[in-house]
Amino acid sequence: MPVADFQPVIGLEVHAQLLTKTKIFCGCATDFGAPPNTQVCPTCLGLPGALPALNRAAIEMAVRAGKAFGCKISEKSIWARKNYFYPDLPKGYQISQFELPICDGGAVPVPGLGNVRLVRIHLEEDAGKNVHGAAASEVDLNRSGTPLIEIVGQPDLRSAEDASEYLKALRLALIYLGVNDGNLEEGSFRCDANVSVMLKDAKEYGTRVELKNINSFRFVRQAIDYEISRQVEVLEGGGRIVQETRLFDHEKGETRSMRSKEAANDYRYFPEPDLPPLAITRAFIDGVKVPKLPQQISEELLQAGVSAPDVRTIVGEPALVSVHTRIGGDAKRAALFIVGELSRALNDKEADLEKLRFEPAQVQEVWKLQDAGTISSTAAREVLAELIRTGKAPQKIVDEKGLAQVSDNSELEKVVDAVIARNAGEAAKYKAGKVTLLGFFVGQAMKDLKGKGNPGVLNSLFKAKLGE
Amino acid sequence: MTTTLSQMSDALARGETTPSKLAAESIERIKALDGKVHAFLRLTEAEASSAAKAADARRAAGKPLSALDGVPVGLKDIFCMEGVETTAGSKILQGYVPPYDATVVRKLKAAGAVIIGKLNMDEFAMGSSTENSAYGPTMNPWDLSRTPGGSSGGSSAAVAARFVPGTLGTDTGGSIRQPAALVGCAGLKPTYGRVSRYGVVAFASSLDQVGPFAQDSRGAALLLQAIAGHDENDQTSSKRPVPDYAAGFGKGVRGLKLGVPREFFGEGLHPEVEKSVRAGIEKLKGLGCEVREISLPNSPHAIATYYIVATAEASSNLARYDGIRFGHRAKGGKNLLELYENTRAEGFGAEVKRRIMLGTYALSAGYFDAYYIRAQKVRALIQRDFLQAFAEVDAVIGPTSPTTAFKLGEKLDDPLAMYLNDVYTVPANLAGLPGLSVPCGFDSKGLPIGLQLVGRPFEEETILRLGDAAELADVPAPEGFR
């Protein structure tokens, strides 16, 4: 049976750290990269007598994600203990949700794939970290108790490429929702994949294998592709797939079995007696505001006339969308500013998206000056560039750089008269019908005005004076 | 030192004595007499002395923090106290010094109470005799060959021996009420959620509750006043306002309706205990209570239910004792598995291991539904029985323990016999209800007998008022402790 006869079936489980200031069950900070064991307290150390105290913000963020993906938010959900021994798990159990998770069902919109359905989203606490040394392993519990949502997808994905697209869309959506920073390197967005293959006409899924340690989009594709070929090879050789957990080795580009400890695990889930059932009222759910998802923003920008490539550029970077929103006004014009002046400045390192020196709404002031004829379009570009660099008020930039156009008729009339007087020959030719000379006259006047004359006004003045 | 807690509080208020004097007397008495009883695992003399001095100043200035300001108290060694060794009666926590105060400890300090020391207990509060303490048993001051009950046996013995006028204990299946009954003092298990469990070494989270021991109900009320209330660190603690528990004592008990469950007067109840408890009920009737027989049909299933629920939770709660972050670690473990298995084998005593095993079994794949889920359903029925009874009566009344204090060693080899000792106390824990034991008499051997009152949720005030009316006034100090 060739590979083409097999249909891969993939479901992803994503663990996303929530962007709360404190841990899920205690007031310790969640800053990444702090010195080991400096963000710990009796609760996240699992000291005798310590109890969990649930963080409101973690619930809000989980509900926000649930609402955004159209999940059913459970008005009552319960906490469960997952029991196992490991040094990075100080209590000997993880507080998680098993039956009755906070969000049920839902789907993630993925460009090109449509909606990828979710099984559930549940809340749980992260474990600490074991750092393996030569003689001993160090245990750092800073991460112990960091809030996570686990987003469990349906096995709706059919290729490594689809899986990667789904992950990208999910990651971006979570960033837009303000619940996760999307940082794969620091491990705040982690993915496990359940992979199986079946014959294309089969009715039932094949035996699935769980892949762990796939912490980049590239590794997701590599690990899943490797695993698909491995499974197909096993089946073609007449073998059977064993249900197991396999670790992706990104140096070798292959997956290998973690058969040792997983086999005998019996997690003995039971309701967490230190926390009452979580009752979420309708009012609480209604009170959680959901920002727009990337899909919706893209549609709106396209409708406003922004080109598809520009939409991709802007929506691909949430900070740019934020700038776009904050500029306000004409959506298309704002988009052009972002892909134009702003992108240039970012490329040239004259601006930093994380700490902009200007207030995006000021861009509208520049447009007003331009539309009122106070500055030329060339001058407007210069003002915008300066605005990005310094954050100075646009009017002040115009004044300081002397970029204002002269539109005052009486002042311009004097210049027009002088130019005509100086160029009597050309004036005669114009009157004789060589109207193309108008440009010459306007150019002369601009020279006198050092480029600050309003070209429109000059045009009509010359036409009037030279008698049409 | 024979005054009760409230008398001592009054004497302090009148300036007849000082906190330092009381603390010194208490410590002196413990040093002289606790060799016979072994109620205390350790004294906190330095902390007590400085707390007493601060209380002296407040009392002298007429600005006490509360009625407890300057009153010496003892703590079961299950409460974390910053900077003071806390072992929960276990070898696995030998030498462990918590970096924080339990909420009840913080509250006692804020009320001005002077903490004299930490009291003996069954290891991790698992037991009914203190014989499961890794540090040796506590003796009953009424008869040194007998148990003071458990698991809070140090807390009950310290009050009975008049070492301190009040102590704190915990009650998961009767561990306050049974020892109170066996030494002839008052012991209150509040409603689940009335007192914070933060910083209390956990046995079974859905059942554990902190409560006071004192010579009488009034003393228990004063201590409860200091420790009750919501705590943001314990989300199972209730936000209901805390009433003034002393306010009811003057009101009398006329018109209160009492239910006598027939299931609490069946086989196993010692006739002398029954006689004394019935006399206590008659006394309340004489004071104007209405008494009627009721039924709690599912209460005979309480012990079986309890030993599933409590051990399941305990098996998980005790997983943190792994020799990594604190406490005992076995030497020579070559790998992680050996480290875990040897540390826990060396650190835990036999009863704790038995319960961890039972609880692990009840939660394990294939048995979870048959044991744990079924037990939680029966638990719901036990709670329902009580709530139905409370539609008709204000409190349930009966014996605290089927017998008076038994001999040390008597039930040590028969875990089930030991478990059955909690038959009347366990139902209130399963249902989350407040229960109070008060002394109501003595048997022919001169051993105290306790009467139990179980109230509606958060109606501690009612059972304290009934306890105050029912209890023996002026129980003498035991021979040798006068």
Next chain:
Amino acid sequence: MAIDRAQVRHVARLARLALSAEDEERFAAQLQNVLGYIERLQAVDVSGVEPLSFAGDAESELALREDAVKPSLPREKVLAQAPQADEQAFLVPRILE
């Protein structure tokens, strides 16, 4: 339900308790005795009953913690309680994946 020594061994492994041969035998007998007593629960009619895992105050409004940072413990104080630690972390025998 009967519990034999093999099950006792399995449960002890789940609970990370090293048992001697005598322990195994004694625990098997004692657990069997207790389980025999607990067997009575199987006779209770629990049809239609919801399991009760929280007997606390259902009326009480849920008290969630606000997301404000509180001070953590000083590291020296934390590590001072550990049976084995270096200057920054708890130490355990090298973990093999």
